[in-house]
Amino acid sequence: MLPHIDAARRRRNVGIVEWTAWFDAPEYEFARQVLQRGIAAIYFVAFLSSLNQFPALLGERGLLPVPEFLARTSRLRRPTLFSWRYSDRLLRAVCWGGLAIAATIVLGLPQLGPPWVPMLAFLALWLLYMSIVNVGQTFYGFGWEMLLLEAGFIVAFLGSNQTPPPRTILILLAWLVFRLEFGAGMIKIRGGQEWRDLTALYYHHETQPMPGPLSRQAHLLPKAWHRVEVLGNHFAQLVVPFFLFAPQPLASVAAGIIIFTQFWLVASGNFAWLNWMAILLAFAAVSDPVAHALVPAIPLDWHPATGTAAETAAGGAAGVSGAATSAAGSQAPVAWLVVVLVATVLLVVLSYRPVENLFSHYQLMNAAFNRWQLGNTYGAFGTVTKQRIEIAVEGTLAAEPDDTADWREYGFRGKPGDVRRIPRQWAPYHLRLDWLMWFLPLRTVHEQWFYAFLAKLLEADRPTLRLLRHDPFDGGRPRWVRARSYLYRFATRKEFRATGQRWIRIPLGESIPPLSLPPEG
DSSP: OOHHHHHHHHHHHHHHHHHHHHHBOGGGHHHHHHHHHHHHHHHHHHHHHHHHHHHHHHSTTSSSOHHHHHHHOSSOOSOOGGGTOOOHHHHHHHHHHHHHHHHHHHTTOGGGSOTHHHHHHHHHHHHHHHHHHTTOGGGGOOHHHHHHHHHHHHHTTSOOTTSOOBHHHHHHHHHHHHHHHHHHHHHHHHSOHHHHTTOGGGTHHHHSSSOOTTHHHHHTSOHHHHHHHHHHHHHHHHTGGGGGGSSTTHHHHHHHHHHHHHHHHHHHOOOTTHHHHHHHHHGGGOOHHHHHHHOTTSOSOOOGGGOOHHHHHHHHHHTHHHHHHHHTTOOOOHHHHHHHHHHHHHHHHTTHHHHHHHTOTTOOSSBOSSTTOOSOBOOOOSSOOSSEEEEEEEEEOOSSOSTTSOOEEOBOSSSOOSTTSOOOOOTTSOOHHHHHHHHTTTSOSOOHHHHHHHHHHHHTOHHHHTTSSBOTTTTOOOSEEEEEEEEEEEOOHHHHHHHOOSEEEEEEEEEEEEEOOOOOO
16 A cells, blocks of 8 residues: 555545544533433323323313314414324323333333434424424423434433533534523513512412422512522523533533522422423533542443443543543444435524524524424513412302302312412422413403313213312212402512411402303204
8 A cells, every 4th residue: 555545545534533532522421311311201201291281171072172173274384193184092102102212211121222213202292292283282381392203313322331422412402501591681681670670480489380399488488588590590591501512520510500590499389290391301511420430339430332441431531632541442333334425414503593582682482493393492581460369169069159159169289279388399290281271361261272171171071080089979960160360469478377378379360250051952
């Protein structure tokens, strides 16, 4: 072989090794394990939530039946398996399929094979859950639905245990966290004055959609602490996300701050899987050496292709040059690298609209810019409600619905009702009916689904009653139902000692007057 040809080939091989060394991120194997298994666990919860609630809310005899929705939608722009046909049996099959696939990923089974196997598993979860979301109407109109879909698509390209984690995918996951956090921060700064004058948390713990068991205690903390909370929130959402792209260990520190603040939100409220998704996604910026330094039980030699534990530790400490040492043993097929690069380019191109939105004076909150719900924009609570109005639903067996009738209140699982009851921790499980009940006083009580709900109560519809915590008629049919509004606030410590009540509620009036079913025949 001619010397100059041999030298050129050596330079080309060195270039390939150096490029592959940057592309491979063996020092993020722990992050990959957390991301794949954690997000699969959230998918499991999402499919379980749909299995338990979708038929009653949106099924063939639901409050907003999907067949009727599809019939009046001549062309559904977003993809769904149900565009051809919907049935409750098919819905349950989709949910059980999603549960089975998610469970295998949580157990780590697809990750034992080639990188195509976990990729196909996550893409299946993405497509199956998208089919549900895209016909879910108002009951699935939450930002964390599209967040789960986008995260599932990106994590699909993290590979398997046979290949090192791709660095570009980890960067894209950090970019997703950035959009989630920075977008929420900008929504707040541009939103209500309460975020700018640091008073938002005077109210938020009390008026949030679904308080948790510690929400009252958080609300009763001194106002000075609430101002510190808001300052900490602004720092965590407007400053910290930029450091997710910094060298280690700064990126891990930034991720740690986000994780800590999200755990505080988990402890003080019920936001379905929103906070848990932020916690999991933040691990994309946590390197193995940092994780091992904090928790020595986390090994440094996760990946069989990265050499010994000492080599991995050195790689993490030395950055890209250290990764080059361990990447020599990478077994990532060229075809897999091409697939990852194609996915990377696609997601980078789709990031144009979210970037434009972040810096727009008319920033959209929780918006998708394409039918596949990739490259979305996120944000929540641009304004904070100052008072908590609850809609209570009551029924009676009396022939006449006057003031002498014995009105009995239905109990919901998550929303406040019984003033003595401690709110439960439901997140990451999503109680969709309870969340929609919170929106009624903010929008209008005259929602189509709510009137359908009242009709189901008059029929004593079993699937609907199973969504509730308490049926005051034990499966029987009431003669009349009505909706009343109340002002709720947390009881002070003095009021709690005197009454045992955790809530103080004041009647405001009748929101919907008594309704009954038309006479038969």
